[in-house]
Amino acid sequence: METTHRPAARVICLDAAHRVLLLHWRDPFDGTWLWEPPGGGIDPGETPLEAARRELAEETGLDPGAVLDRSVRVDRDVWWNGRRHVGPEDFFLARFPEERPPLVRTGLLPDEQVNLHTHAWVAWSDLEALPDPVEPPRLAAVLRALSPDGPWGDLGRP
Numbered sequence: 001m002e003t004t005h006r007p008a009a010r011v012i013c014l015d016a017a018h019r020v021l022l023l024h025w026r027d028p029f030d031g032t033w034l035w036e037p038p039g040g041g042i043d044p045g046e047t048p049l050e051a052a053r054r055e056l057a058e059e060t061g062l063d064p065g066a067v068l069d070r071s072v073r074v075d076r077d078v079w080w081n082g083r084r085h086v087g088p089e090d091f092f093l094a095r096f097p098e099e100r101p102p103l104v105r106t107g108l109l110p111d112e113q114v115n116l117h118t119h120a121w122v123a124w125s126d127l128e129a130l131p132d133p134v135e136p137p138r139l140a141a142v143l144r145a146l147s148p149d150g151p152w153g154d155l156g157r158p
Helices: 048-060 110-115 124-129 139-146
Strands: 002-005 008-014 020-026 033-036 039-041 067-080 083-095 116-122
Touching: 008 048, 008 067, 008 139, 020 048, 033 116, 039 048, 048 067, 048 083, 067 139, 083 139, 110 116, 116 124, 124 139
Parallel strands: 002 083, 008 083
Antiparallel strands: 008 020, 008 039, 020 033, 020 116, 067 083
């Protein structure tokens, strides 16, 4: 079992009703499923913010300019494609003025086209009801750290 250390950046996207955008991925190695915000690896010479904006545009077609220049660092430890991926990921916040903005998948790499099953704009109260794991597991706490004055109530508090 191989371990990969890969810094990455992700974007918590919120629509006008404060739903979060999650992508539903199927692991090509073992067929397991997970939900996670858009994002991916940071390319050489790229800042985390640049990577977050690039990944958002590639995976969703949403406006990368909506990504705010503030992040929360999360140490990730997740299995994907037969490898353990560990390392820091910078999570950014993006807000969209409409409800459930439509996505386009034209920027996905060929393997992403195959492994990305669908997406959903999910109410925070429905996160635990999803049939597959959400990564990172403490996503609500990450949102509270990015936007402590939001209408989250006790969401994400231990």
